[in-house]
Amino acid sequence: PDGWPQAYDYTVGGRKHRFACEDSRTAVLHLKNFHPQDDHYGLAPLQAAALSLDVHSAASQWSKGLLDNAARPSGALVWAGTDGQGSLSDDQFRRLSEEVEANFQGARNAGRPMVLEGGLDWKPMGFSPSDMEFQKTKEAAAREIALAFGVPPMLLGLPGDTAYSNYQEANRAFYRLTVVPLVTRIAAGLSEWLSGFGNEIIELKPDLDQVSALSEERERQWQRVSAADFLSQTEKRKLLGLPPLPEGELDG
Numbered sequence: 001p002d003g004w005p006q007a008y009d010y011t012v013g014g015r016k017h018r019f020a021c022e023d024s025r026t027a028v029l030h031l032k033n034f035h036p037q038d039d040h041y042g043l044a045p046l047q048a049a050a051l052s053l054d055v056h057s058a059a060s061q062w063s064k065g066l067l068d069n070a071a072r073p074s075g076a077l078v079w080a081g082t083d084g085q086g087s088l089s090d091d092q093f094r095r096l097s098e099e100v101e102a103n104f105q106g107a108r109n110a111g112r113p114m115v116l117e118g119g120l121d122w123k124p125m126g127f128s129p130s131d132m133e134f135q136k137t138k139e140a141a142a143r144e145i146a147l148a149f150g151v152p153p154m155l156l157g158l159p160g161d162t163a164y165s166n167y168q169e170a171n172r173a174f175y176r177l178t179v180v181p182l183v184t185r186i187a188a189g190l191s192e193w194l195s196g197f198g199n200e201i202i203e204l205k206p207d208l209d210q211v212s213a214l215s216e217e218r219e220r221q222w223q224r225v226s227a228a229d230f231l232s233q234t235e236k237r238k239l240l241g242l243p244p245l246p247e248g249e250l251d252g
Contacts, residue, residue: 005030005040029193031186049148056141059134066134078121150178175213180206 008019008028019027032042046053143153152170187204194202208214225236234244 003039025196026193029189031189045149049145052141052144052148056138056145059138059141062134063138076123078123150174150182171213172217175211176217180208180211180214 005021007021008026008030010017010019021028033044035041035043139158142156143158146153146156146158152174154167154170155174183206187206191202191204194204209218222240225231225239228236231239237244
C-alpha cells in the first residue's frame with residue numbers, strides 16, 4: 001500500500017523462494033539506477049543501450065550475410081560474339097574457366113595482366129556504398145553502447161574519437177567518472193544495508209590508493225598537502241585519508 005516492495009521472489013530450477021522485507025532488515029540488497037518511469041526496478045545501462053545493441057548485432061549479421069550469400073567476385077568476363085550471340089559453347093566455356101583458374105587465381109598470380117581474345121570484355125565488380133555502410137554503423141552503435149556504460153570509446157579502440165588527448169587521459173577519466181562513483185554507490189549501499197543487522201554503524205569506503213590509473217592525481221594531491229605549511233601533520237593526514245598518529249607519537 002505504501003509503494004515499497006513487501007518481498008522478493010527468487011526463481012531457479014522451477015522452484016521459487018521468497019525473501020520477505022521486514023523494516024530495515026532484508027535479506028536482499030537491491031541497488032538500482034534512476035529510472036524516470038519505474039521506481040521499483042531501475043534503469044540498467046544495458047536497457048538504455050538496447051537499440052544500439054540491436055543495431056550492432058544486425059550490422060554484424062549483415063556483414064556475415066554479405067560474405068556468406070552475396071560475396072561478389074572482383075569482376076566478370078563478358079563474351080559478346082561477333083554474330084550477336086552472347087553465349088559460349090561448352091568447350092569454350094570450359095577452356096576459359098581452366099585458363100583463368102590456372103593463370104590468374106591465387107597469390108602467385110596476383111596483379112598479373114590478362115590478355116583477352118576478341119569478343120571478351122572485363123567488367124570489374126565490387127560492393128556498393130550502401131553495402132559498405134555496415135562498418136560505420138557498427139562503429140556508431142559500439143560508441144553508443146560504450147557511452148551508455150560510461151566507458152570512453154577510445155578504450156575500445158574505436159577510430160575517430162578525439163575528445164581525449166591520449167589513452168592515459170581516457171583511462172583516468174573512466175576511473176574518475178565511472179568506476180569510482182559506481183564503487184562509492186555500492187559501498188554506501190552495502191554500509192547502510194549491513195548497519196541494519198546490528199546496533200553499530202558500518203561504513204565501507206573504496207581504497208583509491210590501490211588504483212594505478214589514479215596514481216598521478218594522488219601524487220599531485222600529496223605534493224599540494226605536503227607543501228601546505230599552515231597545516232599540522234594531523235591535519236595533513238586527515239586530508240589524505242590516513243589514520244591519526246598513536247597517542248604519544250610526536251607530530252614531526
